[in-house]
Amino acid sequence: MRDDSAADDAAHADHPTGPENPDGTSPRPDAAPGEPAEFDSGDAEDARQIQEFWEVARIRAGLMRTAVVTGMSSEATVPPPAWSFGDNPRLADELLDLVLNGDKRATTSYLLEYERDADPLPQQGDLAILLDGAGRPRALIRTTGVDVLPFGEVTADQAYAEGEGDRSLATWRRDHETVFRRSMEGPGIEFSDDLVVVFERFELLYPQSSDR
Secondary structure, X not given: XXXXXXXXXXXXXXXXXXXXXXXXXXXXXXOOOOOOOOOOHHHHHHHHHHHXXXXXXXXXXXXXXXXXXXXXXXXXXXXXXXXXXXOOHHHHHHHHHHHHOOOOOEEEEEHHHHHHHXXXXXXXXXXXXXXXXXXXXXXXXXEEEEEEEEHHHOOHHHHHHOOOOOOOHHHHHHHHHHHHHHHOOOOOOOOOOOOEEEEEEEEEEEEOOOOO
């Protein structure tokens, strides 16, 4: 859960609950299914920042060279989904920093949450914009691989790729179990080593320096 809480503010669950709109903004939370989303001035400003970031990032990442060869497409003009790690600004910044410094190159969530939220599974080649704790776009990433497997079969190499804590499998298991248990709401969802998780590797295409 890219957007969930973390155990001891150090681990996280990594499933995206990011924007569903093509301009990089999220629908109003209380909008009924099928109801057009409404945005306030803050939403409009967030969308503007994401669009401006995307216009720079796609060039710096070399994505426009592909567009020149293959022809301009909506992917070249519409920003990809934008989201932040964690469930609070401090954690979002901490995990983003791990991405920017090269430690974090993977994220994990459990499959049932994708299904519960009707979110598509990540696919190799997917792009995403990472936000900091203030909601500012800071990095462009691309999914390089996705594995769907039981929680109990996650390897030490996969845990290390997440870049958090001491990067050990034991710590990864402890922290992710805590997060997954806390985020499981509703009947019929229980944690076990057989819980199917989605392990996603990604690469950093374009960072943006922070003025923090």
